[in-house]
Amino acid sequence: MSARPRNDHHCAAGSRRHVTSLLLIATALVGLAASAVGALVTQRLRIQLVSVLTIAACSGGLAVAIEVLRSGRSVVVHTHLLLPLVGFSLDLDRFGALFVAVSAGVAICAMVFRLGYHGHGLSSRTASCVLPLFVTTLLLVPAASSVTTFLFLWELMAIASLLLVLADHRHRSEVAVAAVWYAVMTQAGAAALLVGLVLLSTHAGSQSFSAIADHSAHLPAWVRSTVFVLAVIGFGSKAGMVPLHVWLPRAHPEAPGPVSALMSAAMVNLGVYGIVRLGDGLLGGGPTWWWLMVMALGALSALYGSLHSATSTDLKRLLAYSTTDNVGLMLLGVGASGLFASTGHPALALAALAAALLHMVFHAVFKGSLFLSAGSLQQATGIRDLDRLGGLLGRMPVTGTLFMVGALTIAALPPLCGFVSEWLLLQAMLHGLPSLDPSLAIALPLGVGVLALTGGLTALTFVKAVGIGLLGRARSEPVALAGEVPRSMWIGAGIPAALCLVFGVAPLLVIPAVVEAARTVTASRLPNPFVGGWQVGLSGIHGVLAPGLLAAALTVAVTLVAGIRRALQRSALRSTEAWGCGRELQTARMEYTATSFGEPLSRVFEDVLSPSHDLDISHVAESRYYVEAATFHTSLEDAFERHGFRPAAAALAWWGGLARRVPNGSVHRYLAFGLIALVVVLVVLG
Amino acid sequence: MTAQWPAVSVVAISLLQVMTVALGGPLLVGLMRKVRCRLEGRVGPPIHQPLLDLRKLARRERTRPDQAGWVFSAAPVVLVATTLVVAVTAPLLATDPAFANSTDLFAVVYLLLVGSVAIALAALDTGTSFGGMGASRAMTIGALSEPALLVALLALSVPAHSSNVPIIIARSLAHPAWLATPQRLLALVAFLIVIVAESGRLPVDNPSTHLELTMIHEAMVLEYAGADLALVKLGEGMRLAVLLGLFADLFIPWGIATAPGAGHLALGLVATGAKVAVLGAALAAFEVSVAKLRLFRVPELVAGAFVLAVLAVISALVVA
């Protein structure tokens, strides 16, 4: 195994680099060791040991990533020990390091959280072995620097995550169904990637990323376009991009809490990573239509995801759809960036890409806190259905507050970090507007419209999630009896929740790193497109955002108003029964549910969502004027699943059934097949 | 933004704006009620009636439903506080209040959204069916009107090359011809519809309804009493004043103080006050003459505003 600096100019930097390379290797080895420990150690020690080792590996990864982001010197590791013939090569540059840092951060929180999380089959031997492996691949995929290494790690990540989704399959049958969907979508995506990358490397004559990047400009246009389209399909399926998102709303709810957090806050990012790495990095940008396609898919994902999350009643399904929504926003930014680059606005391209990456980082932060605290809620109540939750903020004040912080952040409310990244995305698109290029003139206003519409829908979604899930009255027995979860789960979900506020007040902690990452992947030498200091904005544009000032102003205003209210108060706050028009009993059954909350919206967007209602009324035997029982069932299926994938799967099954008639077990028939095949071959060759 | 304004005047402007909005909001509500009453053939309460109501409410007992938690108590404070922050930073009387550099149109929209979200959450926290119903309806309408507002603002930002409000106003004053361009007029209509929807006026919502089932905004605040209710009412009035003030400044900017000095500021105060009063009176006259829309017709209205706003952006690009 060799860890060699690529071009060491002076000794100090060289030795430092050596250390980071070794640290990266150590990270991978500790991760693998954690995996081995998970497989070998008895159940009592397993959880703690595996978590501690994985956290150690992630800390190493985080340290390497931060060092790379800080210094800009990439870390190169090459070994022939692992993959025979081609070798295993890693090269972590700033762009990859950003993703490693995000994955490592999410994984640390998830593993701390995991210490208190039980159930869901996550403590089994297989799951304990696979979880560290999954985390390790998350850390290594952005460092892969050759086609084989990348595909190997990518596939390992897919299989590991699949096994984790399956963790609880013994207890719930839905898990297996979800896992089949996930397996099919992720393998189909991997197949598209395999074809695309092999095509690319054969035409470029090398499988190393740097060589491909050097040659890609000379490749024929059809190869470049085919590779890009295949990559969008392959990476898009991993990112949960519509229409390849169907696995996401199935797998996330069934996966254990920390695993959903890892998948949603870290793994889907790698889909975006792949599209940017390939489109901007390896292929060095492309024609306008590539990016219009990415923008269109991003806009579709954002709208479709936000609409479905606004009408979902399953808490984790809601979060899964909101991941699709946010991936859509990232792709919107990535697409806008490519569009700017291809129409000759490199500065704006850099700004849009950096804004998209910033949204990626912040999405990991708030989605991490949301999925982890949702996991706590689920552990405490055993319920994911919002219609049966409620009143949890009083019963689980810490977890409830953490979830609420995440929810307010994702709704892009100032002074939390979601607002900053959405604002920058808006600004980046806005300032491309006075352009004469027709593709920009059409795509950008629509992009801003989509951003605005998803913003409104997300606010509605998370008012629903918090208001129905955490506030009001408890709607079921287990919820009424729920109590707080172990402290490690507070810490795990609390770190990202705290970061929501910290990054919201001081986004400059992240922005330089994000800009450097964007510059690295686009090989741009342009200056930082953002205004520095405590203010955020695009340089060259008058008008900035001062998030710290905003937060301070809000704090002062809230203190002032609350103080005035307190000063005016003459008597103590009286707690009374809620006003119910003088009715006898106010029960939780009279509360609005998540279904009823989302009903107006699903009516407004009936054409898109096509909800199905089923009302069944049975009458008493004596008279049909008296109702004995009425059951109402309403469901909202995914349109792409119902009209696209299910018919496709049915057609495949039909085709498979046809084919099965051919081999009926008769030896004579097989001999005849052989003869026919031989004759055909001879005829063709002759 | 040509000359540097002295720090003292900047602070003075912001303080004046806060006081104007805090007093002017309730007075605007009173004025609109007065106009309505007169058009209905009634004398109506005095214009300062909302202030009398607030004075009384501030000292009354506060109550809280037994199921509700801190969210319920915090929401009115958040509603007023966010509107106050907007009142400090938005150029309502002069083009350069404190932090004018960071007065972004989108930031204003999202700050106001914080208040709406807080009230909707508080409504759900009461655990009543009315609260849930109001929150659901308000958020549905908000989810559709917010994009219309953002896109309408975008149409204003395009010619100014900035979404910073003082810049837009300064550049509009420098190029009065902009104000008659098609994109301005389209954006104006979209903005007006959004103001009506966001502030819960007819034909979207009836602020003086007594029937719970037809309520949107009122249904959310049914549980508030005393100082909390006073804050909610104050917040509503301030929001309406801020929205109309912004509307006045963006579409009819003349009169706003563009240079420091007490004279300019007094002129700005009078001009903005007059513009907002006229707009409020016109809105009230419009309210008298329309019926409330059915709830499921409201999205059509708001979607219409969205389409107008998109048209505004597209025509802005054609002109640019």
Added chain:
Amino acid sequence: MYLSTMRLSTLIRRWRTHPTDIPLAGTASPAVGEAARRNRGSLQLRHVDAGSCNGCELEIASIFSPVFDAERFGIRLEASPRHVDGLLVTGPVTRNMADPLRKTLDAVPRPRVVVAVGDCARNCGVFAGAYGVEGSVADVVPVDVEISGCPPDPATIITALRGLAGT
């Protein structure tokens, strides 16, 4: 547009108003005086129909008409008991409405006033002794102001309410 020229002229004609003069109340009870000092020109009430024949409702509706226009004295009816200073109760209290009436009063922030409007609310009127009647309003909740009449005429109601509003 909704606002046609014809409607505009109607609206302008209506601008001239002709409200009836309402006499001020003579002597006030201590409870009324206290309420007036508290309210100082702003009075909101929640109306509770405890079992009325709807005669009083008609009169209450007409106090907000252009002719009597109680709103000019700062008097309004509100939907939520949380938003009000007291209750405006009409009719004898029926058995089914006794508890809702108590609950409504409990929902009103303190201090609060109860106004019994009409003879039925004061002493059950013609419904006295009926099987479904629990009693007068004062039998169920403490009453501060009574307005007599079957039904009381709007000017009388407004006079009593002006006393409470302090206008």
